[in-house]
Amino acid sequence: MVTRKWLCAGVxxxxxxxxxxxxxxxxxxxxxSGNRGLRAKQDLDEQIAQLxxxxxxxxxxxxxxxxxxxxxxxxxxxxDMLDERARTLLNYADPRDLTLRLKxxxxxx
Numbered sequence: 001m002v003t004r005k006w007l008c009a010g011v012x013x014x015x016x017x018x019x020x021x022x023x024x025x026x027x028x029x030x031x032x033s034g035n036r037g038l039r040a041k042q043d044l045d046e047q048i049a050q051l052x053x054x055x056x057x058x059x060x061x062x063x064x065x066x067x068x069x070x071x072x073x074x075x076x077x078x079x080d081m082l083d084e085r086a087r088t089l090l091n092y093a094d095p096r097d098l099t100l101r102l103k104x105x106x107x108x109x
Contacts, residue, residue, distance in 0.1 A: 032038050071078060086092070092101055 030037060034040070068077065071081065
């Protein structure tokens, strides 16, 4: 009967260690791959880097548009630039303008 008590106690201890290991493993796996785990943090960091790059590009584009709009204001409009842009858009050339036609060059890879 003494051996059965030691056997029963050993099985209980082994069962408790197994349960503790499973609980620790469960929380360890969730800490790595859960919704708020390490992998999710890496994904968020990558997304933040991508969005910061996109934001920088959009800020540069906005600065370009702000400069172009500033040039169109009544007090600061450049007549030469307005004339050049109008001719380009309307495909118009003044008869007094000198027009040069260039042969297209062949580019080889």
